[in-house]
Amino acid sequence: MKRLLGLAVLGCLVVLPGAAVGAPAAELDVGLGGAMLTSATPGAGITAGPALQLELALALHERVSVSLFALASTHRGGGSAAGTGAAEGSDLTALTPGVSARVNALGFDDALGARRVWLYARTGAGWTVLWPAGHATSGGLFVFAALGVEYRAHLKGFSIGLEVAPHWWPTRGVFGGSVMPNLRFTF
Numbered sequence: 001m002k003r004l005l006g007l008a009v010l011g012c013l014v015v016l017p018g019a020a021v022g023a024p025a026a027e028l029d030v031g032l033g034g035a036m037l038t039s040a041t042p043g044a045g046i047t048a049g050p051a052l053q054l055e056l057a058l059a060l061h062e063r064v065s066v067s068l069f070a071l072a073s074t075h076r077g078g079g080s081a082a083g084t085g086a087a088e089g090s091d092l093t094a095l096t097p098g099v100s101a102r103v104n105a106l107g108f109d110d111a112l113g114a115r116r117v118w119l120y121a122r123t124g125a126g127w128t129v130l131w132p133a134g135h136a137t138s139g140g141l142f143v144f145a146a147l148g149v150e151y152r153a154h155l156k157g158f159s160i161g162l163e164v165a166p167h168w169w170p171t172r173g174v175f176g177g178s179v180m181p182n183l184r185f186t187f
Contacts, residue, residue: 027065029055031163031182035073037092038175047092049075051178055100059186062115063104069124071096071178096142098126104150115152122146128169140171150184159184 035051050073057067075092102122107115128142146165153159160183167176 025059026187027055027057027059027067027184028187029053029057029067029182029184031055031180033178033180033182035071035075035094035167035178036176037075037094047075049073051180053178053180053182057102063107065102067100067102067124069098069100069126071098071126073178093131094128095131096126096128098124098142100124100144118150118152120148120150122148122163122165140169140174143168143170157186159186 031051031053033051033053034048036046036048038046051071052073053069053071055067055069057065059065071094073094075094100122101124102120104118104120106119108117110116123145124143126142128140130140144165144167146163148161148163150159150161161181163178163180163182165178165180167178168174169176
């Protein structure tokens with residue numbers, strides 16, 4: 001598996017066009033938006049709430065990065081909707097640490113020839129821990145695939161973006177998603 005991942009990253013560095021490969025750059029991404037969950041139980045409904053995402057990424061190339069992330073969300077009255085067995089109307093908090101990979105698929109140059117706008121795809125997995133009604137329940141595998149747009153501002157190192165990501169918890173049979181405006185700083 002490690003060899004396959006290493007070959008995939010090497011292939012991206014060789015095949016993908018872009019700037020010359022220099023030293024890898026660290027990136028910090030902070031997103032604040034909304035998240036929603038659907039129920040594994042038919043008719044239990046959908047719950048939505050605020051979400052915060054922190055991501056520490058390593059840009060291996062202009063087009064490829066890998067990262068560690070943490071996604072936290074709260075859902076008022078969402079305990080029963082998430083299939084946790086919690087009482088109807090109980091509040092729900094979710095915390096998901098994980099890993100992800102991002103590929104900047106399409107870049108657009110500005111009038112000065114600097115590539116400022118990127119369309120990207122990001123995918124990852126993690127482990128979610130849920131807290132309904134004030135006590136922790138068992139966690140679950142979390143996977144997602146996201147599409148986003150990023151604008152690299154004229155202020156060196158800063159960019160802003162918007163990411164839309166469907167989520168899936170296969171061990172719980174729960175679907176969800178998030179819409180996350182974000183601010184990224186490259187060190």
